[in-house]
């Protein structure tokens with residue numbers, strides 16, 4: 001398992017060591033000890049989520065604030081997504097900057113996104129099944145979000161605008177200029 005810190009401090013790309021043979025492949029998809037070591041934290045993931053989406057779906061940008069703030073570990077079980085993390089930590093030198101990476105069942109990469117980040121993804125393949133771990137439980141009242149098409153963020157979702165599929169909640173989400181930092 002190989003960890004690379006992105007330009008956003010505390011946000012890591014994780015690449016597993018894949019063992020291939022005539023039967024197929026094997027890899028360790030999750031190691032709490034290695035994550036704790038690299039992040040120098042006592043992080044523990046307590047909720048797993050899974051979603052299925054078709055091409056053009058954009059989910060996000062979401063986060064939870066306060067006591068239910070979440071660290072997320074994102075991977076793709078089927079298909080291909082563009083995963084996006086935006087640093088909204090108030091005093092961070094990279095506040096407002098985003099990091100995007102393609103995650104797929106083929107490249108088996110994962111993205112570790114600490115608390116204090118907005119998160120979202122777009123679906124680049126016909127279908128994508130995304131699975132992610134969280135270190136705090138879902139709490140509706142702690143949710144905050146930003147419109148993924150906020151001009152200030154200018155995220156290239158790699159989907160033509162007319163093909164984008166957003167939830168009603170995400171369509172009417174506030175612009176990034178109105179967002180209160182984490």
Ligand SMILES: Cc1cn([C@H]2C[C@H](O)[C@@H](COP(=O)(O)OP(=O)(O)O[C@H]3O[C@@H](C)C(=O)[C@@H](O)[C@H]3O)O2)c(=O)[nH]c1=O
Nearest residue numbers: 049051059060061062063072119120121137138167169
């Ligand atoms: C996130 C979540 C949603 N739900 C429910 C609420 C709602 O009725 C239904 C669908 O929720 P949403 O529309 O918010 O699902 P979705 O748009 O997929 O939300 C997710 O987006 C990605 C980008 C994230 O980073 C996640 O943290 C989460 O916010 O599922 C739970 O029961 N538990 C959960 O943990």
